[in-house]
Amino acid sequence: MxxxxxxxxxxxxxxxxxxxxxxxxxxxxxxxxxxxxxxxxxxxxxxxxxxxxxxxxxxxxxxxxxxxxxxxxxxxxxxxxxxxxxxxxxxxxxxxxxxxxxxxxxxxxxxxxxxxxxxxxxxxxxxxxxxxxxxxxxxxxxxxxxxxxxxxxxxxxxxxxxxxxxxxxxxxxxxxxxxxxxxxxxxxxxNPEARKSIIRRFVTLRRETGDVIPKITDDIRAVLAQAKVDAEVFGREKKPYSIWRKMQEKGEGFSRLSDIYGFRIITASAVDCYVALGAVHKRWAAVPGRFKDYISAPKSNGYRSIHTTVSGRDGKQVEVQIRTQQMHTVAETGVAAHWSYRDGERFENPFAVDPFRWLSTITAGFEGAEDSDDFLEHVKLEMFTDQVFCFTPKGEVVKLPKGATPIDFAYAIHTRIGDSCVGAKVDGRRVPLWTKLKNGQSVTIIRAEGQRPQPSWEDMVVTGRAKSAIRRSLRGERRATQIRLGREIARVALERVGKKATDKALATAAKRMGEDDLEDVLAKLGAAEITGRDLIGALYPEIIRHSADGPEERDPSSPIVIGLGSGQEGRPAPCCSPIPGERIVGIAVRGKGVMIHAIDCAELTNYEDQPDRWIDLRWADSHSTPDHEVKIELVMANDTGVLGRICTLIGEQRSNITNIQFTDRKPDYYRMLVDIEVRDMEHLTHVLTAIDADSDIAEVRRHRNVSSGGLSTTTS
The missing domain is CATH 1.10.3210.10 (Hypothetical protein af1432)
Known part of the structure; x- marks a missing residue:
């Protein structure tokens, strides 16, 4: 020790x-x-x-x-x-x-x-x-x-x-x-085998071509001496993992990689960096698309250097990094340079980033993260990615992760600009919002008042700041939609029992249901977390008790059918959710009693070779209570008041909405699944007809699920 x-x-x-x-x-x-x-x-x-x-x-x-x-x-x-x-x-x-x-x-x-x-x-x-x-x-x-x-x-x-x-x-x-x-x-x-393989390839390459690093180093020194640039030159082979990562990213073999050798030129001044760059490019052809100037546009951790790739000796492509000694110190030690000493004193490296300012730039984008998963995603996106540097129309530099789009660019400037983005121009040309930005491009954001973030944007962006802002906006918009829908559900539910959905009544319900305010109750109604019956029960429990004592109230999971044997219990099959008015058949299922299917249910084909399990059933005659749940699918115009009007139509047909799920949201139309309660097929037909008659409904049909993954539907 x-x-x-x-x-x-x-x-x-x-x-x-x-x-x-x-x-x-x-x-x-x-x-x-x-x-x-x-x-x-x-x-x-x-x-x-x-x-x-x-x-x-x-x-x-x-x-x-x-x-x-x-x-x-x-x-x-x-x-x-x-x-x-x-x-x-x-x-x-x-x-x-x-x-x-x-x-x-x-x-x-x-x-x-x-x-x-x-x-x-x-x-x-x-x-x-x-x-x-x-x-x-x-x-x-x-x-x-x-x-x-x-x-x-x-x-x-x-x-x-x-x-x-x-x-x-x-x-x-x-x-x-x-x-x-x-x-x-x-x-x-x-991955020990992959590493050994790369090392073996390096050994083979040295045996075939000799050690080219000293030769290329001497070539670069000679070029710099001719240009009267005083500089140190170092050469190296890339690390095995760096080679492996490039092979994976590019899908190429070792022999096709262009930059397995790297060289550094350390100069006395920034001016000499650019003189050295000119000398290198004059002597060897630069590889297009492989030039980055991190001196004029430094990375956020303080890194400064010029990167270029050239076709060097014998046509071998090599990467050259050019920077000053002070830049090199920061490149090697990063934020540690902030505390470093030289000649007995704390050395004030002008390129060393103040670590506290550096940290604030990293964590600034995390403030919108509402949970730990959001935060972790932001860490991986913001901290562990390469950067591209783009410019605003005024020439200001915006630093973004690799793969960023114009939407990321807009949110990097300000959340308000991102929210109102409708298009973008890159280098003066209109481009799709999903376009991946490249170093040095000038980006202009086109805005429109009233524009809101679209759900599809979340898949287009890569920065945590943009993802968080989009999610926050969508959550607010979704809550507003749920509140509007919940208000309609509350109005219809209370009108059915002769009551009104006043703010006072809803506030009372919120208090009794343990919610903070009436908007929380409406949002839960709109999200189908509670039902209209729950709301009535909170305000008028005597109505629910009276309804429960009445002759028409019964368990919807236990339909009244004829043909069940003694002790047999029948349950509607979730794949087709049969209702009175449809021909039905029972399938005996061990441990589940009898599953009741509509006669045209696609699932019945699975039991064609098991006739002993089939039970002939039919509905009893009296079914006046709307307690059979069916799912309908509809496509409606995305316009003000349409959703509320559809809820009203369903309520006017004496049917109750138990759940709503949006399956596709487009700027012009929404596709949604609505669970409703009906008495029988005739009642369902009346509901579908009433909805279909609305001019803002493009399509409405009954929706049936098939457990095998298919979809069976019966159009109205």
């Missing part, structure tokens, strides 16, 4: 003002607290906190972060307490250690709901101090480096969690080197 003096001296080397005594005291305290504890490898457990501290010292971080690394497992795994750490090392370090402890206890690989809620807690902890996450990422990296000592099942679980959560998060924070290593270790565990 590396002694405390070496760690303290390493920190002192980049920060002469470091408190070496406090680091040594934290080292001694942590070693004493973990005394006797062993890792799976058999090493003393404290070797792990020390390794995490050294990882963070390599990032040139402050004393508080280094000490937190040494103590990050003490509260969780030893008898140490928050109070004791605060007394010994101060409140700042105690809060950091406690924050890391909370992150360690989050099960980010658990079930969807728990994962979503834990993600919310993770970002809350980050928002208080990003150093908490820096320690946690270093902790995960060291654990992944030593993961071979765990049993295989746990290795796979940790690797999956790292690949899904920690590696993308490290990348989103700008710590690309850490993301690459975390992904490569996880890839080795999750």
């Amino acid at each position: 590396v002694p405390a003096e070496i760690l303290a001296n390493q920190v002192k080397a980049y920060n002469p003002h470091s408190n070496s005594g406090l680091i040594a005291a934290a080292y001694e305290y942590g070693e004493r607290m973990h005394d006797g504890q062993l890792r799976r490898s058999g090493e003393p457990y404290f070797t792990h906190p020390v390794a995490v501290a050294f990882l963070l010292a390599e990032q040139r971080l402050d004393d508080a972060t280094i000490i937190t690394a040494l103590l990050h497992d003490t509260i969780e795994d030893t008898k140490s307490t928050y109070t004791e750490i605060a007394l010994r090392f101060g409140d700042e370090i105690a809060q950091l250690v406690n924050g890391v402890t909370k992150l360690t206890n989050l099960e980010l690989s658990s079930n969807q709901n728990a994962q979503a809620e834990n993600f919310r807690k993770l970002l809350m902890a980050m928002s208080k101090d990003v150093r908490v996450l820096l320690v946690k990422l270093a902790d995960r990296l060291h654990n992944m480096r030593t993961i071979r000592h765990l049993r295989y099942e746990k290795q796979v679980r940790k690797a999956r969690e790292t690949m899904d959560i920690y590696a993308p998060l490290a990348g989103r924070m700008g710590m690309q080197w850490m993301r690459d290593e975390l992904e490569d270790i996880s890839f080795r565990i999750l």
Whole structure:
């Protein structure tokens, strides 16, 4: 185990003002607290906190972060307490250690709901101090480096969690080197054969062509020297997982990939970056569509660089990244650059993003998420995707995830603009709203007063901000529709018993039913969560009691039919829901009694070879109570007042609505299923005829379900 003096001296080397005594005291305290504890490898457990501290010292971080690394497992795994750490090392370090402890206890690989809620807690902890996450990422990296000592099942679980959560998060924070290593270790565990295959291909390529990296590096240096650009040039092979991901995305084999080699040009100034770009493009042909300028349009995590792909030596396509040394520091360490030291002082890198401002830009879009699933979706959409940069007509840059559409663009500017979007122009040409935007395009949003988000938009957008705003609008619109429908249902239900659906009566019903206000009652009526009978029962229970005592009230699930044997119970089959006036037949079903089918029910074909199960039935003569439920399907114009008028028509035919379900919503027409109660076939025919006579009804028919997946309908 590396002694405390070496760690303290390493920190002192980049920060002469470091408190070496406090680091040594934290080292001694942590070693004493973990005394006797062993890792799976058999090493003393404290070797792990020390390794995490050294990882963070390599990032040139402050004393508080280094000490937190040494103590990050003490509260969780030893008898140490928050109070004791605060007394010994101060409140700042105690809060950091406690924050890391909370992150360690989050099960980010658990079930969807728990994962979503834990993600919310993770970002809350980050928002208080990003150093908490820096320690946690270093902790995960060291654990992944030593993961071979765990049993295989746990290795796979940790690797999956790292690949899904920690590696993308490290990348989103700008710590690309850490993301690459975390992904490569996880890839080795999750898909070892694929990784070995790619490594073998690299070995074969080197044997066939030699090591081309030094040759191409020399070529680039010669070009830059000729252009009088003072710069460093580095070349590398892409990581196996990066190669594998490109193969999967492009559906191509290893030999067809164009950028398995990458080169970096580090210049003294931003001006030199563009001079170097011109020199490279003058010497080698640029590959169309493979140019990105992140210097003029930086990523939100502070990343700045020019990316281009050229056809280099022997026609090999290589990726070239061009940036300054300060940009390179941010590209390698991300938000950690905010705390880094140089020459003994906190180094103010002009390109380092303030982590708290950075976090606010990430979490701003999450405010509309109403539940944990929404939040998790936003995290994955907003944090773990590449970006495209588009422009408003005034030249302002709008950053969006890869795959974003004009609707995403509109909502990124303002929710009001997104809600009222009716079209878009990209580079001056009208395009469909589902068009995927590309880097550098200029987007103009066409708006119209009165326009509202459409349900289909949710499938077109990729940003959490847009999805949340669309869902919020649709929820409000759906509630307004349910309230309007509920008011009609309440009016019809109460008029049938000689009462009026006044606001006072509805408010009284809300109070008696435990709802907040009358709109909640109406919304539940419109959503079929409660029925008109429930409303009457809340206001006039004596009417319901009287109705229950009357001779006409009976259990609708037990129809009166003739032909059932002694002790047999008949139930209407849900596939055809037969009603009086239709010819019926019974099918004996073990454990369910007798299922009553209409004679033309398609399900009866399943019993053609079982004649012993068939029972001849017919309806009894008297059926005056409308208690047989049937489902009707109708297509109606999407216009003001049509739905209320249809509900009134059904009520005027002395039929009751028990449920309404919209199956398709278009700007001009709605398709819906309505469950109604009727006496018999004659009653149903009257209802269908009354609805069909309305000029705003395009189609109405009885709807029957078939359990095998088919659909049988009888048109009015």
